Amino acid sequence: MRAYEYRHVVGFEDTNLVGNVYYVNHLRWQGRCREMFLRERVPALLSELEADLALVTLFCSCEYLGELRAFDEILLRMTLASLTQSRMTLHFEYWRRDELVARGEQQIACMRRQNGALLPAPVPEPLREALRAYEE
Numbered sequence: 001m002r003a004y005e006y007r008h009v010v011g012f013e014d015t016n017l018v019g020n021v022y023y024v025n026h027l028r029w030q031g032r033c034r035e036m037f038l039r040e041r042v043p044a045l046l047s048e049l050e051a052d053l054a055l056v057t058l059f060c061s062c063e064y065l066g067e068l069r070a071f072d073e074i075l076l077r078m079t080l081a082s083l084t085q086s087r088m089t090l091h092f093e094y095w096r097r098d099e100l101v102a103r104g105e106q107q108i109a110c111m112r113r114q115n116g117a118l119l120p121a122p123v124p125e126p127l128r129e130a131l132r133a134y135e136e
Contacts, residue, residue, distance in 0.1 A: 003077035003093070004041070004134050006033035010072045021068040027060055030092050030104055033076045041130040048124065052113045058087075059107040066101035068094075074101070080131045086110050086120045088131060 008029055016022045038045055045053070068074065074094055081089040087109050094102035112121040123131075 001079060001136055002134055003079045004033070004037045006036050006076045006078070008032070008074045008076065010068055010070050010074060012070050014068075015070050019069055021072075023062070023064065026062040026064070026094065026102055026104065029074070029076055029094075030060060030062070030078075030090075030106055031057075033078050033092065034090065034106070034108075037078060037130075038127075041133075042126050044126050045124060053121070053124070054111045054113060054118055056109045056111050056118065057106055058109050060104065062092075062102055062104035064102050066096070066099060068096065068101060072096050078134065080135045081105070083123065083128065083131060083135075085122050088123060091136065 006029075010021055014021050014025045038049075049055070074096055077093040077095065079091045081091045083089075087107065090106045090108065092102075092104040092106070093100060094104075110121045110123045110127075111118040
C-alpha cells in the first residue's frame with residue numbers, strides 16, 4: 001500500500017516536563033502532514049483555500065502505542081481510507097524506525113463559504129485524483 005510520507009524530528013517544544021511527547025502534538029503532526037500533502041501534491045488547491053474552499057475537520061483521533069522523546073525521528077504515513085462526494089477519511093501511522101508508535105484518523109468535509117455560511121461541497125477533482133494514489 002502506497003502512503004504519503006512526512007518526516008518529523010521531535011524537538012523539545014514537542015515534549016512535556018517529564019520529557020516525553022505531549023499527546024496533543026500527535027494531532028498537530030497529522031495536520032502538518034495533511035498540509036504538506038496539499039502543498040506538494042495539489043498546489044492548485046491552495047488558491048481555492050484562500051478563496052472560498054474550506055477543509056473542515058469533523059473528527060480526529062490518535063491511538064498511542066509507544067512513547068516518543070526529543071530527537072526521535074518519526075515517519076508519518078498518510079493513506080486514504082474512504083472518499084465520498086464531500087468527505088474523506090484519512091488514516092495516519094507514526095513510525096520510529098521499524099516500530100509503529102501511534103496511529104490516527106481524520107474525517108474531513110469539503111465546504112464552500114457562501115454569504116457568511118459554510119455549505120457542503122464536492123471534493124475538488126484535483127484533490128480526489130491526488131488522494132486516489134494513496135488509497136488503502
